[in-house]
Amino acid sequence: MPPLIDRSSEEPSPPPSTKGLIPIPHLPSMSLKDRDDYYHTAFHHDIPIEKFAVPAACALYPEYAEEICSAYMEYTTFIFKVWINYDAGASKFFTDNRFQDCGELRLTHQARIHLKRIGADTVLYGTGGVRFDIGTAFRPLAQVTIELRPSKLDVGPAIDTFVADVSGRRHPGLINYLHTICEVIKDDDITDGKDGLVLADIDRLALRFLRMPDEYEERRWGERWYDGIFFGTYEDW
Numbered sequence: 431m432p433p434l435i436d437r438s439s440e441e442p443s444p445p446p447s448t449k450g451l452i453p454i455p456h457l458p459s460m461s462l463k464d465r466d467d468y469y470h471t472a473f474h475h476d477i478p479i480e481k482f483a484v485p486a487a488c489a490l491y492p493e494y495a496e497e498i499c500s501a502y503m504e505y506t507t508f509i510f511k512v513w514i515n516y517d518a519g520a521s522k523f524f525t526d527n528r529f530q531d532c533g534e535l536r537l538t539h540q541a542r543i544h545l546k547r548i549g550a551d552t553v554l555y556g557t558g559g560v561r562f563d564i565g566t567a568f569r570p571l572a573q574v575t576i577e578l579r580p581s582k583l584d585v586g587p588a589i590d591t592f593v594a595d596v597s598g599r600r601h602p603g604l605i606n607y608l609h610t611i612c613e614v615i616k617d618d619d620i621t622d623g624k625d626g627l628v629l630a631d632i633d634r635l636a637l638r639f640l641r642m643p644d645e646y647e648e649r650r651w652g653e654r655w656y657d658g659i660f661f662g663t664y665e666d667w
Contacts, residue, residue: 453665
């Protein structure tokens with residue numbers, strides 16, 4: 431992958447990803463294995479996408495910048511926040527006027543500008559994991575992690591998905607729905623033939639977490655779901 435662009439002298443940016451972890455060693459005197467061990471220790475963390483920053487080691491050792499950036503993308507799990515149309519209090523999905531704020535990455539305009547300026551909108555995510563923090567404006571509900579790994583078949587990367595309930599109370603309808611979405615994601619070409627996900631792909635994945643009525647629900651409720659009717663699993667009815 432091409433090195434990310436360090437524009438720290440041009441604009442304020444989040445702290446380097448290695449800050450507060452371990453000192454940056456003298457990379458030229460290290461073997462490839464030792465450097466990789468250092469990268470794993472320095473970068474194997476979960477980082478909100480807003481905190482994406484060019485690793486500080488790139489400025490010290492520009493001749494290793496491509497290797498450093500590749501390791502950064504390989505070992506770091508990047509976190510993306512998404513609101514979903516689920517009312518935790520009622521344990522139901524909804525489609526009222528709150529719906530318009532759901533199914534998209536909760537990224538400010540300034541954060542997107544920052545990511546674009548350093549080239550983070552076109553690098554390939556997924557090897558280290560992409561984690562969606564699913565919730566509402568009031569509380570976290572679940573985490574969905576997508577990991578990409580090389581496939582033996584020439585059909586793009588293989589996809590692993592993991593779902594965790596972090597709500598503090600049981601929401602089986604929500605968790606079952608997220609598992610269903612993950613199964614669909616694993617069967618689709620979410621990378622469009624690439625080895626990873628660019629930011630635009632992740633934007634499209636966020637939209638998949640919206641819960642829309644299926645054919646059975648539309649036949650049962652007609653257009654009334656537009657009026658904000660709650661709907662859940664068939665068992666809820």
